[in-house]
Amino acid sequence: MSNQMSSQRQMRFSELIRSLISECLLVEDFYNFNFETTSITISYVKMSKDLRIANIYLMPLGGENKIKIVKALNEQKYIFQKFLSRAKLNSKFTPKINFYLDDSFDEAEKIEKLLLNKNVSRDLDG
Numbered sequence: 001m002s003n004q005m006s007s008q009r010q011m012r013f014s015e016l017i018r019s020l021i022s023e024c025l026l027v028e029d030f031y032n033f034n035f036e037t038t039s040i041t042i043s044y045v046k047m048s049k050d051l052r053i054a055n056i057y058l059m060p061l062g063g064e065n066k067i068k069i070v071k072a073l074n075e076q077k078y079i080f081q082k083f084l085s086r087a088k089l090n091s092k093f094t095p096k097i098n099f100y101l102d103d104s105f106d107e108a109e110k111i112e113k114l115l116l117n118k119n120v121s122r123d124l125d126g
Contacts, residue, residue: 009051010047010049010051013047013051013089013091014044014045014046014047014054015045016089017045017047017054017056017084017095017097018042018044018045018056020083020084020087021042021045021056021080021083021084021097022042023083024079024080024083024084025037025040025042028079028083030076030079032076033072033076035060035065035068035069035072039060039061039062040058040059040060040061040069041058041059041060041061041102042056042057042058043057043058043059043102043104044057044102045057047095048095051091051095052093052095052096053095053096053097053098054095054096054097054098055097055098055100056097056098056099056100057100057101057102057104058070058073058099058100058101058102059101059102059105063105063106066101067101070099070100070101073099074098074099077097077098077099080097081094081096081097084097
């Protein structure tokens with residue numbers, strides 16, 4: 001029972017962090033970035049059990065410069081930390097954040113291509 005409660009809490013908190021990070025990308029001034037922050041999608045946030053670490057998975061629109069963008073966001077994560085600390089999270093502490101590339105879109109595309117393959121579709125029909 002308590003395990004299920006904590007996962008529910010983690011999910012609620014991760015959704016809150018996701019929306020705050022998205023808002024931060026829109027409203028904060030990232031003057032030293034040479035890419036548009038409004039074209040970044042925050043796919044999901046995975047919280048640690050103690051809610052002290054937030055792993056944020058993202059994908060830039062069109063997948064352009066994805067490695068460079070993740071690196072730049074991780075270098076500037078103090079901006080997001082400050083934004084979260086001002087957000088009054090109803091938590092004892094502000095979670096430490098790490099940005100990662102969400103490769104689930106690429107995986108889905110790979111699977112779709114496999115399913116469209118003639119040999120695979122023949123095996124699925126038979």
